Amino acid sequence: QSVVTQPPSASGTPGQRVSISCSGSSSNIGDNNVYWYQHLPGTAPKLLIYSNNQRPSGVPDRFSGSRSGTSASLAISGLRSDDEADYFCAAWDDSLNTWVFGGGTKLTVL
Amino acid sequence: EVQLVESGGGLIQPGGSLRLSCAASGFTFNSYWMHWVRQAPGQGLVWVSHIISDGSDTNYADSVKGRFTISRDNAKNTLYLQMNSLRAEDTAVYFCAREAQTLDDAFDIWGQGTMVTVSS
Numbered sequence: 001q002s003v004v005t006q007p008p009s010a011s012g013t014p015g016q017r018v019s020i021s022c023s024g025s026s027s028n029i030g031d032n033n034v035y036w037y038q039h040l041p042g043t044a045p046k047l048l049i050y051s052n053n054q055r056p057s058g059v060p061d062r063f064s065g066s067r068s069g070t071s072a073s074l075a076i077s078g079l080r081s082d083d084e085a086d087y088f089c090a091a092w093d094d095s096l097n098t099w100v101f102g103g104g105t106k107l108t109v110l
Numbered sequence: 111e112v113q114l115v116e117s118g119g120g121l122i123q124p125g126g127s128l129r130l131s132c133a134a135s136g137f138t139f140n141s142y143w144m145h146w147v148r149q150a151p152g153q154g155l156v157w158v159s160h161i162i163s164d165g166s167d168t169n170y171a172d173s174v175k176g177r178f179t180i181s182r183d184n185a186k187n188t189l190y191l192q193m194n195s196l197r198a199e200d201t202a203v204y205f206c207a208r209e210a211q212t213l214d215d216a217f218d219i220w221g222q223g224t225m226v227t228v229s230s
Contacts, residue, residue, distance in 0.1 A: 047216050051213075
């Protein structure tokens with residue numbers, strides 16, 4: 001059971017906008033930065049968003065992040081077939097003194 | 111090219127030991143904190159351990175504390191994870207990751223992972 005929870009799946013059609021939620025608590029998301037990672041099984045996970053809403057160099061602006069209270073979300077606009085992957089949120093947890101990851105959301109592009 | 115490459119995974123019996131390696135290239139390894147993160151089959155990512163840049167401080171998830179040891183050899187640009195007293199629940203793909211302080215401690219570079227299977 002993950003400390004930070006995500007829906008197990010999400011889907012959308014090409015060109016659509018989808019949003020993936022990440023729910024935590026005051027000891028993690030509520031008090032610390034949220035990060036989002038994209039992972040295709042068998043490959044290296046990729047950083048998409050850091051500090052709640054910042055994109056590293058090279059990540060297209062179709063990807064955006066936000067945080068409100070103890071929840072965060074990742075939005076993907078102009079959905080493409082190669083966006084099909086697993087998406088994980090993460091944050092530092094002050095109570096557990098560890099990094100915590102969400103259980104992951106599998107995005108399917110229909 | 112900035113790269114992390116894990117190795118050392120395999121099939122091991124319960125109670126056995128294994129040492130994972132993570133070879134870093136394309137960046138100044140001794141400037142970065144490094145982490146191990148694992149993913150059990152069908153499950154999400156779970157943080158395992160970290161080590162600071164000079165190796166003088168480490169931290170572990172409760173599930174591996176006392177059994178796993180993280181270390182690094184900055185002269186060889188290599189990160190290690192010594193895993194002892196392995197259990198079935200340690201079965202997972204193990205990733206090494208770089209923590210970027212310039213990106214507010216994000217894990218900005220990851221390896222592709224190495225599979226560890228603990229089974230008799």
